[in-house]
Amino acid sequence: MRHKGPAPYTAEDIALYFSDVQVPTQEESLGQIVIEILRSGTALNRPALCAKLVRRLEMAASAEEEQHYRILIGLLFGRQSAV
Numbered sequence: 001m002r003h004k005g006p007a008p009y010t011a012e013d014i015a016l017y018f019s020d021v022q023v024p025t026q027e028e029s030l031g032q033i034v035i036e037i038l039r040s041g042t043a044l045n046r047p048a049l050c051a052k053l054v055r056r057l058e059m060a061a062s063a064e065e066e067q068h069y070r071i072l073i074g075l076l077f078g079r080q081s082a083v
Contacts, residue, residue: 023068029056030072050076 024032033052037044053076057069 023062023064026068026072026075029068046076 030049033049033056034044036052037048042048050073053069053073057066057073060066060069
């Protein structure tokens, strides 16, 4: 007896799913960065946060990611309000 369920996913479906990965929220990004800094034993301060944000901006894979990190850098220097 055949089970009538959803059709199996194709490679194209899987690729589309992973290409739609969304940028994390501001809180999630800052939380990840704070954890990285604390685990490395570095002092948690504005220069350390800024360095991590700039590095992530340089490594951004999309325009959305770049904009996300630019906003966070702006928040760090008080140039933008939280979204």
